[in-house]
Amino acid sequence: MARPPQLTGAGGRATILDVAAAAGVSRQTVTRAVNGLPGISDATKERVLAAAEALDYRPSRFGRGLVSGGARQLGLLVDDLRNPYSPELAAAVLRLAAARGWNVMLADVGLAGDSDRSVQDLGAQSDVVIGSLGARAPEWIDRLGSVPVVELDPHGAPARGAVRLDPTDAVEALADHLVAVGVKHPLVLDAPSAVAAPGEPSARGALLLDALRRRGYLPEHVHAEAASADAGAAGTTAALARHARLDAVVAFNDVMALGALAACRGAGADVPGRVRVVGIDGLTLGTLVAPTLTTLAVDLDELARHAVDLALGMLDGSLPRSGPSVERVVRHRLVVRGSA
Amino acid sequence: MARPPQLTGAGGRATILDVAAAAGVSRQTVTRAVNGLPGISDATKERVLAAAEALDYRPSRFGRGLVSGGARQLGLLVDDLRNPYSPELAAAVLRLAAARGWNVMLADVGLAGDSDRSVQDLGAQSDVVIGSLGARAPEWIDRLGSVPVVELDPHGAPARGAVRLDPTDAVEALADHLVAVGVKHPLVLDAPSAVAAPGEPSARGALLLDALRRRGYLPEHVHAEAASADAGAAGTTAALARHARLDAVVAFNDVMALGALAACRGAGADVPGRVRVVGIDGLTLGTLVAPTLTTLAVDLDELARHAVDLALGMLDGSLPRSGPSVERVVRHRLVVRGSA
DNA sequence: CTGAAAGCGCTTACAG
DNA sequence: CTGAAAGCGCTTACAG
Structure with missing residues (x-):
């Protein structure tokens, strides 16, 4: 490889000066060639471009940004x-x-x-x-x-x-909805919380629990291992096994709710016939599954x-x-x- | 707002020199203060930082990158x-x-x-x-x-x-699989192609059609309006209405296949009982739906x-x-x- | 503890 | 058509 012995740039990278030297021109001529500016003869341009290519020259985005601003x-x-x-x-x-x-x-x-x-x-x-x-x-x-x-x-x-x-309004609306459709034994399927003490509900979880309690429910509350579909499924499966009368799962997010949906299918529990499932986020994903996912959506x-x-x-x-x-x-x- | 009348930087942004002037120090003292370097008295540091704050000074990433390299x-x-x-x-x-x-x-x-x-x-x-x-x-x-x-x-x-x-091996395996499970009338649900002439199958589509034909099929081939779930659903619904005997949909990608799945549900066509549905990509998504999606997966x-x-x-x-x-x-x- | 100098790699006027 | 000069905003040695 005919790599020249000395390159100016850090990390062995060629700079505009290396190209200029190799092509036997000044640096502004290199700029003209490289940036397709006018005021340069075809012959010179070709020679410079060949040198640039040979040296694998690429203009530094820092040098360039410094003078021409660069995109935000x-x-x-x-x-x-x-x-x-x-x-x-x-x-x-x-x-x-x-x-x-x-x-x-x-x-x-x-x-x-x-x-x-x-x-x-x-x-x-x-x-x-x-x-x-x-x-x-x-x-x-x-x-x-x-x-x-x-x-x-x-x-x-x-x-x-x-x-x-701010999920408060939506949480209230959801709690009303659950009452209206006759839910008796809801579960709040929470995500593990990085902030709260172990066992403590997340902010969302607390909001849900409170809204349910104010309506006379004694909601279950469990923390999934993670905020993922798999963990949501595992948490739901376990809860379903423990509480035969469970008839609603409100998950911390849509992905966990999708896991809950899968778990219900696996347990032969019809959704929404026997168990209602709700997520939070409003992902597009929720419209692609069957049944489609009820959710507290964020725009x-x-x-x-x-x-x-x-x-x-x-x-x-x-x-x-x-x-x-x-x-x-x-x-x-x-x-x-x-x-x- | 006590904004000083003149700022050096382009776009009215303060530079290190503005801060230096405001604090009555040299620019390298500003560098020391801003970057938490040693060799500066607490009093000076405080004064410089206050000036920087007042001027809303933020070091230029270009100036910085030029001298210290910057992450790749x-x-x-x-x-x-x-x-x-x-x-x-x-x-x-x-x-x-x-x-x-x-x-x-x-x-x-x-x-x-x-x-x-x-x-x-x-x-x-x-x-x-x-x-x-x-x-x-x-x-x-x-x-x-x-x-x-x-x-x-x-x-x-x-x-x-x-x-x-390279989907060829997987396409062959899929075609064998479709034969094995008794599919008779497959549809290739293609995406609109930017390259090929209108009506021409995409590269993937052509591969699928060929593999099916070599096994004696006379596969249908339609282009969806877009490579989306909705378009996949629409394409499937239309095809289902036209060809009552359709018993497999192989979609251009998983998202379209999810649409096909929804369309089958909508048409009351059991999957996989009456229609088999296959996608391409191997998205995680495919494991969250019911039935789970058969697919040609890319790692x-x-x-x-x-x-x-x-x-x-x-x-x-x-x-x-x-x-x-x-x-x-x-x-x-x-x-x-x-x-x- | 503080500052004057040099230089990072580039482009933009300005001369020739 | 080509080049010498200045400068973008910063940091890294080096003096004091």
Whole structure:
């Protein structure tokens, strides 16, 4: 391989100066050739391009960005892409961001081996970050450095901006619905909670339990091993075996509810005939199964719109830079389908 | 708002020099304060940080990247995040990339309003790109500039590197399976093809039709309006109405097959009793429905592994820089589940 | 503890 | 058509 012995760039990468030297021209001539600018003879251009090719030259995005600005970059921090909630949200954010000429960099703290570093890198590469930070928000906001952050469904008090999800209305509507359809023995199938003490219900779980109790129910409450379909199925199977009279499962999210649906099928318990099943999130997925899934739906487009608005507002100064944090609220909505 | 009248940075953004001036120190003292370096008195640090805060100073990622290198960035180009195939693939790539210390920037050419610009921006921000370029590969590779590209399931001859999907074995196995279970009148539910002439089957479709014909079938072939669940359902409903004896639907992908499943339910056609339904992709989704979906599965972790290997190999020079393009192959595998 | 200098890799005017 | 100069915003040695 006829690789020249000395390359200027770090990591043995060729820079514009290497190409210029190899082609026997100045660096601005290299710029002209590489960027297809006018004011260069065909012969020179060809020679420069050949040198660039030979040296495997690629312009540094940093050098370039420094002088020409570079596209704005929005960082999106998601939980776990394997739960369809994340990609549905990401799709909504991506679309809005693209429409405004923003790039989106994605980091998945659930998938990343070293989530701390993932968060930090995301901060270093983004002009603003939107993300589900959950319980680790304070720590991660710190890692993100000075980048403005819009928290999605924050657990505590948000640092700067946030879009809060409010399921209360939908939970009340659901509880009324369960009463109306004659449910007697509901189960709240909760996800394991990172924040609450073991055994303690999640925020959503507590809301559900409270709404049910106020209507005279003595709801069961169990924590699944994980917020996944498999864990939802396992939790449901076990509950079904323990409590023969169980006639409703309200799951922490849609994916777990899908697991509950499968478990009911496995146990020969008709849905919604014998057991009603309800999820939370409103994923598209819920319309593809049979019976279709009753759910407390979030309008992810609305969530994304608020988040992007807030994020961009923080940047262009249309939002106050100090003072109390700015919050938007998106309410869940009860969507009654086949399963309940 | 006590915003100072003059800010050095473009777009009215404060630079390190603005902060230095406001705090009455030199720029390297600002660096020390902002980056938590030693060799600065607490008093000075505090004053600098206050000035930075007041000016809403955030270090430019370009300036920083230019001197300290910055994390490597992998661009991932997907088709449409709303088809679960994309996020499942993205999750696999993200995990591998994160493990190797790479950031991932995501662009969705299906969702973006201006897909050309999306592609170009991705190229400008990435050290290497992995992507499903499909029929527009030549054009988009051009837009990506000099960034190395690993094509996923390329339609034509790949430019540099590619991971090719090979469904042939699985298609043969599926055709044998359909014979074995006594299917007589199969339908190939194809996706609309961007490349082929209208009415022409897609590459996958052609493979399926051929395998079926070689076994003595006279398979139906229809194009759905889109590669979506809804379109798959509509296509199936129409076909079911036209051909009463239809007893198998092989869909272009899993999402369409899910639509077919729903259509069969709607038409009162038992699956797999009266109609067998088969998808392609092997999405997790297929295990959550009832009956569970028989499919030609791609191992997305394997696909991602090859793609990331190839991408990183192109960068570190372990792959030849010129000569024929490098290809890896991932074979589909028949996974028989409940629906066929 | 603080600052003057040099340089990262590129592009944008400006001369020739 | 081509090149010498300046500068984008930052950090890393090196002096004081």
